[in-house]
Amino acid sequence: MSKLLTSRQAEELHKSLVAYLDACGHPRAAQSLRDELDLPEAAFDPATAKKYEGLLERKWTSVVRLQKKILDLESRAAALQHELDTTTPSSLAARKTHDPATWLPRAPPRHTLPSHRLPVTCVAFHPLFSTLASGSEDCTIKLWDYELGELERTLKSHTKAVLDVDFGGPRGNTLLASCSSDLTIKLWDPADAYKNIRTLPGHDHSVSAVRFIPSGAAGAPLSGNLLASASRDKTIRIWDVTTGYCLRTLRGHGDWVRALNPSPDGRWLLSTSSDQTARLWDLSQPDSIALKQTFADAHAHVVECCAFAPPATYPHLAALAGLKKPPPASSSAEYIATGGRDKLIKLSSTNGLCIKTLTGHDNWIRALVFHPGGKYLLSCSDDKTVRCWDLAQEGKCVRVVEAAEHFVSCLRWAPSVWKDAVPAAGGEGRERALTNGSGSGGGATEQVRCLVACGSVDMNVRVFSA
Known part of the structure; x- marks a missing residue:
C-alpha cells in the first residue's frame, strides 16, 4: 500500500485511533493497537490521550460537511453551465448592465437574514428607505437594513x-400595518421609532392579510389612508388608519379569505379564499353591489394568492388572450393572476375568462409578483423554489431559483421609485421620490428597483438583488 500520509500525519492518526478506542470503552483493542504500533507509555501519557480524544470524530464530521459543500458546489456549477449553454448575446448584455426591465433574481441571495425563531410568514419593503419588514409565527416583526444585511429592531x-405586513398610509406619513392570528391589526409609525400607535380590533377570527389601498392621487399613487384586511371570519374590512374606524365590511366569500391585492388606482380589490374562488370588488360602489366578478372555475383547491397585472404586461397578456390590440394603459384592472394549492397559476381577464394556466411547481403556490417591467411573473411555492415565467413566451418558465431549504412562504418585489420634476421657487425643478404605482402624472418617471425578498419556513429571510 502506498503511503499517502507523512510520518507526522500518520503519527497523529495512530494516536487519534488509540484515544478514540480508549474513549469508547475498548481498552483491549486500544492496547493491542499500541503494541502493534510500538507506542510506549512515554509517548502516549494521559495528557496526550486527552489531546487526541475527539480529533478523529472532528475530522470525520469535517469530511462529511465538506462532501456536502462539494455536492452543493457541483450542483451550482451544473446550473451555471446550463445557463451558459443556453444564453444569448442579448441576455448576456442585459445581465452585464442589470437592465431593470429584464433583471430576474438568481441564486445565491445577496443576504440571508436569520433571527426569527419560527417560520417566516410575510415580508414587505419600505417604499423609500432601505428597510425590509418580516413577520413570523414567533409573534414578532423584524426590521432589517437590506443594504447591509443587518437586523435593526x-x-x-x-x-x-x-x-x-404592509407599508403604506397617508401621503408623507408612511406606516407599517401588521395582522395576526390574535384577531388584531396593528399600526406602527416608522417616524416614531416604530411605536405601536393603534390597534384595530373587529375581526372575529385570524386576520390573514392586510394591504394599504392606493388613493390614486396624482403625484403620489400609493398614498392613502385606507387599509384592507382579510380574515378567516370570511369577511374583508376597509379601515381608516387615521381614525381607526372600520368603514366597510365586504361579504361574499364562503370560507377563509386568504389574500388581498388592490389595483394601483385603489378602485379595485382582488381577494382569494379557501372557498376555491377569487373575487373582484369595485370599491367605488356600495357594499351591496361592490362584488363585480367571481372566478369560481379556475382552481380546484384553496386559492392562496393573487396579483393585478400592471399595464406594462397588457401587450403580452392581450396576445395570450387572442386580442389584436391591448387594453389602454390607463385601465388599472384588466388581467389578474391567481395561485393555489392545486399547484397551478391562472392568468385571467377580469371578465372571468382564464387565458393561460402555468404549470411547473410541485407544491402549493404561496405568492405571486409581476415584474414591474411587465415581461415576467414571479411565483414562490412550498417546493422551495421561486419561478420566473416569461409572459412574452406564452408563460414559459425561464428560471427556477432554489430559494430556500424549506417551503417558501412569501415573496415581494421592492416598489419602484418615482422621480417627479416639481416646479420650485425661481422656476427650477426638484426631484422627489414617490411610492410605487401605475403612474403619477406630471411627467413622473419610474425607476424599477432590482430587489426581491422572500421568507421561508426555514426561519430565514432572503434578499436577492442586482
Missing part, C-alpha cells in the same frame, strides 16, 4: 403568529 406586541 424587533417589534413585539402581537400575542400570536404575525400573518402579514
